[in-house]
Amino acid sequence: MKNKSKLINLSLTHIIMIIFLMMLLFPTFVMLSTSFKTFEGVLGWPPQWIPDDFQFVNYINVWIGDYQFYKPFLNSMIIAGSVGLLSLLLGTPAAYALSRYKFAGRKLFLFSVLATQMFSPVVLLVPLYKIVRSMGLINTFTSVIIGRSAFALPMVIWLLTGYLSNIPKDLEEAAMVDGCSLFKSLYKIILPLAGPGIATAGIYAFIMGWNDLMFSLTFINEAEMAPITLAMSDFVGKNVVYWHEMMAAAVISILPVAIMFSYIQKYLVKGLTSGAVKG
Amino acid sequence: MRKRYLPYLFIMPAVIFMLLIVAYPILLTFRSSLFHEVLIRPWEGVEFVGMDNFVTLIKNQEFWSSLQRTAIWTVSSVLGKTLIGLSIAILLNQKFKFRGIYRTLILIPWVTPQVVSAIIWRWVYNGEYGMLNYVLMRLGLINTGISWLGHKTTAFIAAVINDMWIGIPFMIVVFLSGLQGIPNELYEAAKVDGANRIQTLFKITLPQLKPVFLTATILSIIWTFNSFNIIWVLTKGGPVNATETLVIKTYKEAFGKFDIGMGSTYAVTTFILLMIFSLFYWRMFSEKDEI
Numbered sequence: 211m212k213n214k215s216k217l218i219n220l221s222l223t224h225i226i227m228i229i230f231l232m233m234l235l236f237p238t239f240v241m242l243s244t245s246f247k248t249f250e251g252v253l254g255w256p257p258q259w260i261p262d263d264f265q266f267v268n269y270i271n272v273w274i275g276d277y278q279f280y281k282p283f284l285n286s287m288i289i290a291g292s293v294g295l296l297s298l299l300l301g302t303p304a305a306y307a308l309s310r311y312k313f314a315g316r317k318l319f320l321f322s323v324l325a326t327q328m329f330s331p332v333v334l335l336v337p338l339y340k341i342v343r344s345m346g347l348i349n350t351f352t353s354v355i356i357g358r359s360a361f362a363l364p365m366v367i368w369l370l371t372g373y374l375s376n377i378p379k380d381l382e383e384a385a386m387v388d389g390c391s392l393f394k395s396l397y398k399i400i401l402p403l404a405g406p407g408i409a410t411a412g413i414y415a416f417i418m419g420w421n422d423l424m425f426s427l428t429f430i431n432e433a434e435m436a437p438i439t440l441a442m443s444d445f446v447g448k449n450v451v452y453w454h455e456m457m458a459a460a461v462i463s464i465l466p467v468a469i470m471f472s473y474i475q476k477y478l479v480k481g482l483t484s485g486a487v488k489g
Numbered sequence: 490m491r492k493r494y495l496p497y498l499f500i501m502p503a504v505i506f507m508l509l510i511v512a513y514p515i516l517l518t519f520r521s522s523l524f525h526e527v528l529i530r531p532w533e534g535v536e537f538v539g540m541d542n543f544v545t546l547i548k549n550q551e552f553w554s555s556l557q558r559t560a561i562w563t564v565s566s567v568l569g570k571t572l573i574g575l576s577i578a579i580l581l582n583q584k585f586k587f588r589g590i591y592r593t594l595i596l597i598p599w600v601t602p603q604v605v606s607a608i609i610w611r612w613v614y615n616g617e618y619g620m621l622n623y624v625l626m627r628l629g630l631i632n633t634g635i636s637w638l639g640h641k642t643t644a645f646i647a648a649v650i651n652d653m654w655i656g657i658p659f660m661i662v663v664f665l666s667g668l669q670g671i672p673n674e675l676y677e678a679a680k681v682d683g684a685n686r687i688q689t690l691f692k693i694t695l696p697q698l699k700p701v702f703l704t705a706t707i708l709s710i711i712w713t714f715n716s717f718n719i720i721w722v723l724t725k726g727g728p729v730n731a732t733e734t735l736v737i738k739t740y741k742e743a744f745g746k747f748d749i750g751m752g753s754t755y756a757v758t759t760f761i762l763l764m765i766f767s768l769f770y771w772r773m774f775s776e777k778d779e780i
Binding site: 220223224226227230231234235236237238240241244252253254255256257299300301303304306307308310311313315316319322323324325326327328329330332333334335336337338339340341356357359360363367392417420421423424427428438439442443446453456457460463464467468471472475479480 | 493495496497498499500502503504506507510511513514515517518521573577580581583585587591594595596597598599600601602603604605606607608609610611612613615618620623624654657662663666711715717718721722736739740743744749752753756757759760763764766767770
């Protein structure tokens with residue numbers, strides 16, 4: 211009796227999960243399948259679930275063909291990489307101070323950090339655009355990197371503060387008793403221990419840079435400088451869209467994020483829920 | 490003595506950066522909202538108009554419908570993400586074979602950049618060759634292909650589904666980690682007391698999940714309210730203005746019409762709405778936890 215209801219329960223779980231996953235992964239499946247179709251195959255009706263023969267050449271064509279996808283890809287790499295580095299450079303010391311010291315203004319600083327996380331960049335885009343224009347930084351990566359870093363930085367501080375708080379304070383104190391200066395003990399002891407946390411925060415900032423549309427849309431209007439987000443939304447706005455190549459481009463754009471994300475996923479969730487609330 | 494100023498030394502770079510790139514521009518936005526300035530009509534000049542822009546905004550039907558649209562957009566998308574996320578998380582919290590595979594597959598939408606997801610969905614929704622029409626026709630749910638992004642109601646729903654698709658994995662993962670934090674003894678005690686599954690769900694699981702639930706939903710509300718990428722790539726706020734939320738509207742005023750004054754007025758209004766919300770959020774948590 212008991213076993214039977216357990217069996218029913220288990221099969222029901224599997225059925226619901228499989229239906230749910232079929233719906234959830236439907237767009238991903240369409241993307242993969244389309245990316246291997248021919249141009250004629252894309253415009254055929256009824257559409258094929260799996261193409262007869264796989265056009266791997268689509269990937270090469272989108273990369274160096276008409277779309278020249280390698281250019282926006284590299285641009286995105288530069289932007290996202292710099293956002294990651296800049297936010298870490300500014301965020302790590304701040305997170306260290308928050309995790310180690312009680313100081314006047316700490317709460318205000320934390321609140322400001324959290325508050326920035328809450329609003330859209332659109333709120334400061336107009337003055338920022340004017341500043342960027344007056345400094346002659348339109349059509350530069352710098353403008354996008356700085357803008358996006360301002361919104362990645364709070365998250366980096368948030369994640370890192372949680373991580374650093376879990377590293378015992380005694381460690382650097384012991385090192386200092388042994389004659390290390392504070393900076394030396396930070397460099398020799400805390401940085402290596404915080405490595406995974408720093409990597410997680412940096413990757414998170416990288417992904418934010420990789421996903422940026424609003425700053426690039428506003429600050430960049432030359433095709434040569436466009437990151438993938440801008441380039442792809444331009445491509446699909448055109449009259450004829452080569453969907454098979456667009457879907458190949460989509461797969462290429464997802465890969466770096468997917469690889470990095472698989473590394474940070476476990477910690478990210480912990481940092482977002484427990485560490486986040488603790489601040 | 491040295492220790493006193495040390496923390497300030499550490500936070501200084503971040504503080505200066507945030508003051509320059511965030512705080513100062515926000516002040517300028519507030520200032521711009523009190524001026525008439527249209528970049529593409531330079532001959533009209535920059536003129537101080539006081540609260541005129543805000544009066545224009547409040548009298549403008551477009552603002553109110555955009556606000557209403559933003560509310561419906563946020564509520565429906567967050568509700569969908571929460572309900573689906575919670576149900577799937579509860580299912581995945583059981584021990585069974587292949588659970589690991591399911592949990593990995595679920596992450597796929599999360600790693601898809603929003604812009605890329607919107608491009609994929611545009612192709613799925615395509616009225617002529619889209620796979621969605623094909624599947625629905627095969628299932629007998631529709632007879633002819635629908636141009637999903639071409640009509641106001643369907644475009645709105647299409648955008649909500651795209652947004653939910655991106656957000657559901659986060660919800661599942663967060664809820665799941667919350668569920669796993671509930672001590673097993675509670676369930677065992679309930680079992681001893683003879684509670685059935687529905688009772689266990691409402692008396693133990695959901696109350697225990699409350700802190701995680703609050704964090705996840707509030708973050709989701711903020712992200713959804715602010716979402717720009719998906720709507721912009723999918724519909725640019727259209728057709729007509731069916732998917733024009735406040736953030737999209739603000740962007741269009743500022744960088745479509747280049748109306749700096751009205752754009753800033755929209756931005757200030759959006760900012761204030763979110764500030765009220767964040768203060769509420771901050772208080773709710775700082776009351777309970779020692780920060």
